[in-house]
Amino acid sequence: MALSAKEKLFHKIITHYAESPSGFTAQDCADLIKVNRSVISHYLNRLCDDGRLDKENTRPVRFFVRQSGTDAPSQSRTVSKNQDAFQHFIGAQGSLAEAVALCRSAVDYPGDGLPILLSGESGVGKSHLALLIYQYAVERSVIAADKPFIELNCADYANNPELLSATLFGYTRGAFTGADREKRGAFDDADGGFLFLDEVHRLSAENQEKLFLFMDKGYFYRLGDNRTRHPVSLRFIFATTENIDTVLLNTFRRRIPVRVTLPNYISRPLTERIAHITHFLRQEALSLRRDIHLDNQLMHQLVTSPVRGNIGELKNQIKVMCASAWSNNHDAGVITLHGTHTGGEILVVSARARDVVPDASALLPKAMRDEVIFRDFCHSGNVLLLNRKMEQLLTTIGGMMATESLYSGYVWQNTMHAINELENLTGIPCGQEIRKAVWLCLSYALHTPQETATITELQSISDYVSGKARLLAEECVTLLAKHVVNQPLPLLLPLLSCAFHTLAGEDDRIQGIIVSHGRSTASSIAGIANQLTGGYYFKAFDMPNATSTREIIDLLIAHLSHLTQGAGLIILVDMGSLKAIYEEIKLHLHGELLLINNVTTAMALDIASKIQDKLPMEAIIESAKGAYEVETRYYAGMLPGNKIIISCISGEGISRKLKDIVQRYLAQDEIDIITMEYDDLKWKIAHADPALNGTRLIITTTDLEAGYIPLISVEQLIKEKTQILKRDYFSGLLMEGGLEPMIDEVVKLFTVEGVASRLNFLNPVVIIDEVDAVIKQYEAFYKIHFESYLRINLFMHIALMIERVMVNNGVRHREEAELTLDQQAFIAVHDTFFQALNRKYHITLPLTEVLMIYEIMEPWIAADSAW
Secondary structure, three states: OOOOHHHHHHHHHHHHHOOOOOOEOOHHHOOOOOOOHHHHHHHHHHHHHOOOEEEEOOOOOEEEEOOOOOOOOOOOOOOOOOOOOOOOOOOOOOOOHHHHHHHHHHHHOOOOOOOEEEEOOOOOOHHHHHHHHHHHHHHOOOOOOOOOEEEEEHHHHOOOHHHHHHHHHOEOOOOOOOOOOOEOOHHHHOOOOEEEEEOHHHOOHHHHHHHHHHHHHOEEOOEOOOOOOEEOOOEEEEEEOOOHHHHOOHHHHOOOOEEEEOOOHHHOOHHHHHHHHHHHHHHHHHHHOOEEEEEHHHHHHHHHOOOOOHHHHHHHHHHHHHHHHHHHOOOOOEEEEOOOOOOOOEEEEOOOHHHOOOOHHHHHHHHOOOOHHHHHHHHHOOHHHHHHHHHHHHHHHOOOOOHHHHOOOHHHHHHHHHHHHHHHHHOOOOOHHHHHHHHHHHHHHHHOOOOHHHHHHHHHHHHHOOHHHHHHHHHHHHHHHHHOOOOOOOOHHHHHHHHHHHHHOOOOOEEEEEEEEOOOHHHHHHHHHHHHHOOOOEEEEEEOOOOOHHHHHHHHHHHHOOOOOOOEEEEEEOOOOHHHHHHHHHHHOOOOEEEEOOOOHHHHHHHHHHHHOOOOHHHHHHHHOOOOOOOOOOOOOOOOOOEEEEEOOOOHHHHHHHHHHHHHOEOOOOOEEEEOOHHHHHHHHHOOOHHHOOEEEEEEOOOOOOOOOOEEEHHHHHHOOHHHHHHHOOOOOEOOOOHHHHHHHHHHHHHHHHHHOOOOOOOHHHHHHHHHHHHHHHHHHHOOOOOHHHHHHHHHHHHHHHHHHHHHOOOOOOOOOOOOHHHHHHHHHHHHHOHHHHHHHOOOOOHHHHHHHHHHHHHHHOOOOOO
16 A cells, blocks of 8 residues: 555654654645645644644644653653554554554564564455554654655565565666666665565465565575675564465464454444444545535445445445535535435534544543443432533543534434334333433443443442333343344443433332234334333233244243242233143242233233222232133135145245145145134134134144144144054045155255255255255165154255365264274265265265264164165
């Protein structure tokens, strides 16, 4: 990376004016760089914004190189590590703190320091960090201010290692055709300073050897002269995008003790991604002299989308967006940027450098090392006092910044979205002071190391808060993870519990829970009931469709620890075994328990009103008897007749796929197959709906009691013996010989559903069909039909094994095992059966993997006569 004009000017300034007590003016810099005075003034002001220069508003304006203190003449200048070249490097106090510490250590090491190798994807900031390392070395006076930073990209010479050697070490006259004079190289140019070799993995082995010989001896030979030694003193920084263990010689790699890996953009913490975007937008605003308005949706896209070229490409994207907006309407007073959908809230980046307000969260790492404020807050729960102290602290640090400017920006807006949803869910209105407190606590948690001792202390202090306040805090933390940043922030829970304590009030003697299947069914019902009654009476649990009664019970038991001891509990559920839930929950609850099925909004609202009116549990139980009967409904297309009903708790999609399979094997065309929603089927069974008359069989994905109607679950269909299935469930329904192939198709369907989430790149439908062909060869060879649960096991194991072997050659820990005769016979036929798979996916199964397949099949085939 060539130095920009601004950086070149700064290096000249350090050389001429670093120790000048009277500073310098823009006119004094006229001879340092060949640009006009207005451009020099612009660069000088930018350097002030970067924190590298200070200025006094005299006439003419005088500038000074920023110093960290006064040095004795005989001592080397020292720089505070909080005010050095890394001060404004995004992540230096966060995710890259350890990397920056390594760089400082390498520079500070006695002698010529230590070589540094920077690795990471293209665009993560390796060149920028290399330049900061050089600037830090100048600040520490370990190299003179006038010594250079020389950069060479080895990729430019990848196809001509001799030219690269000449460029690095120089050459003598006659060293090669056209070498008519002696020429110095990059080693000479970098003498006393730094040599930065980017894309170092493109160095040939010969040039790597020359480099490490120089690192050992301190001198080099020019190309064409192996006798004259040229000693120089320089420091190395290397950079690569490749795996250093595979692209560099061991002898070269061992001589680079300091290795720093920079993460890609999307792996950086949210606050650092926001800081990068804000920084680039501010640069564009200053360059174009226009405020930039962007909507929240665009900011969300920039923050959450992986960028192929990382930070470097992100900068280019922002520059192009701003250039396009400028070109389309350069007469406008502001530059407006939109995402793919317009209408989001607006964020503003100011073009006035002195008016630019940093995100409040960016100030917190410096401001809040003393945690006394939060200890006092947890003791008192005084939200107004917390906000006032924090505002005073932050506005003092921010200079002339207005208090209201603290509460702005992308993270602030998303925090407000989370609190809005909290209000809708709990029915508890959160005023402006609570909103500020949540924001300040979140910012603190995002920027403060999560020390266990601090968290434990704050949790201990906050033990006095009500259970309802703690539940509100947990809801808030969950919503902040959804809307703002999905990372563990254990510090938030005690802080927010104290913030919500007064708002939540005392615990109710009866507490409610709604559990329902679906993405937001329980939340919607609880939210309406809580809002209309104006209190947090119901906690909602939205359960995945496939959640079993057992999983619901475990979740409820885990939640009981949050409830007030001795309080009554009312649980409203949409489905599941009431008896099983009641019996287990009652064992863990010291108060009274009421459990009601088929939850509705009207039911939840009625019970929330009774909790609000402080009715005793006995009265609520008595009023619930017979009060919530579901009214009779008519289902179009569902009439008495000769039919099979298929219903899946997982949804209509699986039901239709099952229907298609069963339809193919029906013995009679006059038998209808009907798919039905699970809740509707339960209701019809419970009310002995006449529409069920004539039902020959019900197939479901979960167990259900259907009275006189034969009902079989998919699990039972797969595991039950064939003769029992024919006798008790499918007699007269399927064509001759149709049961086994039908079950095989069901097995494949549910195997594809199960394996899809575990495969990384193979198409589950395709690979299961291919594995099916292999299994059928084994069945034909051993003259046996594998039972369904064995087929599922084989489908899952072999599909995942194929992908594993493609990626890492598979497991091999039993390659030296002694084989039995049965194992040898199995291995002998294995290659034939796997021939198509091996050829298609370019794999060879290790012996260990073959033996694992054998162990799955062994109980079925070991005693077969085919051996």
